[in-house]
Amino acid sequence: MYLAGPEVFLPSALEILALKSDILRCAGYEPVAPLDNHIEPQGSRHAMGMAIYRSNIALMDSCEAVIANLTPFRGVGADPGTAFELGYMTALGRRALAYTNIAVSHAARSCNWYRGEARLDEAGELRGPDGLSIENFDMTDNLMLAGAAEVMGAPIVARQAPVGKLYTDLRAFHDCVLML
Amino acid sequence: MYLAGPEVFLPSALEILALKSDILRCAGYEPVAPLDNHIEPQGSRHAMGMAIYRSNIALMDSCEAVIANLTPFRGVGADPGTAFELGYMTALGRRALAYTNIAVSHAARSCNWYRGEARLDEAGELRGPDGLSIENFDMTDNLMLAGAAEVMGAPIVARQAPVGKLYTDLRAFHDCVLML
Numbered sequence: 482m483y484l485a486g487p488e489v490f491l492p493s494a495l496e497i498l499a500l501k502s503d504i505l506r507c508a509g510y511e512p513v514a515p516l517d518n519h520i521e522p523q524g525s526r527h528a529m530g531m532a533i534y535r536s537n538i539a540l541m542d543s544c545e546a547v548i549a550n551l552t553p554f555r556g557v558g559a560d561p562g563t564a565f566e567l568g569y570m571t572a573l574g575r576r577a578l579a580y581t582n583i584a585v586s587h588a589a590r591s592c593n594w595y596r597g598e599a600r601l602d603e604a605g606e607l608r609g610p611d612g613l614s615i616e617n618f619d620m621t622d623n624l625m626l627a628g629a630a631e632v633m634g635a636p637i638v639a640r641q642a643p644v645g646k647l648y649t650d651l652r653a654f655h656d657c658v659l660m661l
Numbered sequence: 662m663y664l665a666g667p668e669v670f671l672p673s674a675l676e677i678l679a680l681k682s683d684i685l686r687c688a689g690y691e692p693v694a695p696l697d698n699h700i701e702p703q704g705s706r707h708a709m710g711m712a713i714y715r716s717n718i719a720l721m722d723s724c725e726a727v728i729a730n731l732t733p734f735r736g737v738g739a740d741p742g743t744a745f746e747l748g749y750m751t752a753l754g755r756r757a758l759a760y761t762n763i764a765v766s767h768a769a770r771s772c773n774w775y776r777g778e779a780r781l782d783e784a785g786e787l788r789g790p791d792g793l794s795i796e797n798f799d800m801t802d803n804l805m806l807a808g809a810a811e812v813m814g815a816p817i818v819a820r821q822a823p824v825g826k827l828y829t830d831l832r833a834f835h836d837c838v839l840m841l
Contacts, residue, residue, distance in 0.1 A: 487793070490793040490794045490795075490796075491792055491793065491794075492782065492788070492792050492794075525799070526797060526798045526799045527798055527799040527800065529798060530796075530798025530799070530800050530804040530807065530808065531804075531808055531811065531812075533798075533804055533808075534804050534805060534807075534808025534809070534812070535808070535812075537805065538751075538808075551741075553736075554736075554738075554793075555736050555737040555738065555771065555774050555793075556733075556734075556735050556736010556737055556738065557735040557736055558734075558735065558736065558740070558741040558742075559741045560738070560741075560803070561731075561738040561739045561740075561741055561744035561802060561803045561805075561806055562738075562744070562803035562804070562805040562806065564741035564742070564744035564745045564748065565744045565745065565747055565748035565751075565803070565805040565806055565809065566748060566805060567745055567748065568744065568745035568746060568747065568748030568749035568750075568751075568752070569748035569749065569751055569752040570748075570752070571718075571745075571748075571749055571752075572748070572749040572750070572751075572752035572753050573752050591735065594735050602672065608672070611827075612671055612672050613667070613670040613671065613734075613735075613828070614670045614671075614672075616670075616710075617706060618706045618707055618709060618710025618713075619705070619706045619707040619710070620707065620710050622741060623740070623741045623742035623745070624710040624711075624713055624714050624742065625714060625717065625741075625742040625745040625746060626741055626742065626745055627710065627714075628710065628711055628713075628714025628715070628718075629714070629745065631711065632711075632714070632715075647791075648793075
């Protein structure tokens with residue numbers, strides 16, 4: 482089971498991934514996390530980034546399923562790296578579960594992004610002042626992510642994390658494991 | 662050639678996709694865009710989102726390659742839907758080119774997101790006040806996106822669009838077509 486999510490960026494990344502791994506093992510699954518491979522020092526930052534990319538691809542290839550943490554990351558939507566990984570596993574036909582620790586719809590988060598300045602256009606479509614339309618399909622994130630989760634596993638689990646625990650609260654993750 | 666990118670959210674989406682398609686046809690490629698399929702009305706917004714998802718998956722499956730517009734979208738990184746599609750095409754082993762209309766590195770954009778409040782931690786890692794580390798691999802976006810482009814096609818093309826043309830400037834897109 483591949484653990485995709487932006488918790489790799491936390492100071493407590495290893496701790497959180499160990500907790501997630503323990504929960505999975507208790508349920509009878511073998512966890513695989515992006516930081517599992519040891520990566521040798523490389524000649525440059527760029528080369529290190531490429532080595533991590535190749536390592537993560539190999540880790541995903543070795544997995545039968547993914548649980549993706551789609552909690553919004555530095556913006557309205559999911560971490561693009563996690564979104565990429567969900568797309569990758571979807572194309573491989575692997576089972577995919579997903580969750581988010583913000584229980585506010587994609588449309589509402591997009592409206593918040595524009596601080597109340599989103600407006601209906603003449604065609605009845607909601608748009609930000611930058612002209613970009615706001616997806617409104619009663620979904621938790623972009624329809625490609627929500628669609629993939631629903632088709633490859635189950636609808637995205639959304640649970641509001643307590644203040645200060647946006648990336649560390651594991652209740653929605655645990656719900657995903659229970660659904661397996 | 663699948664055209665992935667957030668320009669589908671523009672009021673001028675059809676116009677931009679038609680321009681991109683013309684550029685591709687001139688270069689001898691058959692363009693396929695997310696809005697190409699006619700989708701019958703569905704019983705609910707959610708059902709419509711799912712129908713669009715299935716349509717886009719089928720369109721990607723029909724393509725030999727993708728050009729992904731990774732211009733930041735409502736946040737620091739690429740549109741998560743586009744990131745998903747790049748991951749999907751990567752897993753299928755299809756050729757992937759990518760571009761962005763913001764010529765500022767991922768690390769610098771992340772620092773801007775924190776309005777100067779990012780700091781080095783005791784381990785020498787740059788972190789925002791929320792504790793999240795800032796990837797610093799001399800890359801244009803998250804290493805999964807930058808890595809995929811580099812391995813499956815060519816490094817992400819980054820060109821700064823003129824003011825007001827963030828999602829409509831096609832020079833970087835054109836560079837991708839020239840690289841094919």
